[in-house]
Amino acid sequence: MTATPGGGLGPISAAEAASARADLVDLHLFESYLAPVGVKGLAVWCDDCAKDHLHGWFQLRMALSQILAGLEPEHAVLDDTASETEFVSWDFCRxxxxxxxxxxAVHPTTTT
Known part of the structure; x- marks a missing residue:
């Protein structure tokens, strides 16, 4: 994915689109299993900030949808009152x- 001057990502490749769609399917499955037991979303490592960001289920769906639309997802995090114990890694979910x-074999080769 390459950023465009207007702040968007521009068109994404077929492989990137397939990966984002697979991530959306996985995300739905993860939320269906984990939300009922109190997991509120994922802790995702941010290379820019060098720390985990806590993302709620809805926020993650929106980011993947933005990527599919060729838009740059917002660099947003949940407020500081969110408890890290309520968020898990993508690998834990998988x-x-x-x-x-x-x-x-839940998308064993997909890495996010």
Whole structure:
């Protein structure tokens, strides 16, 4: 993905679009398993800030939708009152969903 002068990403490749769509499917599955037990979203490492950012389920869906539309996702984080214990990593979600569903091939090669 390459930024355009107007702040958007511009068109994304077919592979990037397929990856973002697969991430959306995974995200829906992760939320369906984990939201009922109190998980509010994901902790995502930010290379720019060199720390984890806490992203709610809705915020993550919006970011992936923006990427699919060729827009630059906002560099937004939840407020400081969010508890890190209520957020998990993408890898944790993938492992939890694989175990819960009995499907140990939940997009094993997708990295985010």
């Amino acid at each position: 492992g939890f969903a694989a175990h819960a569903s009995g499907n140990f």
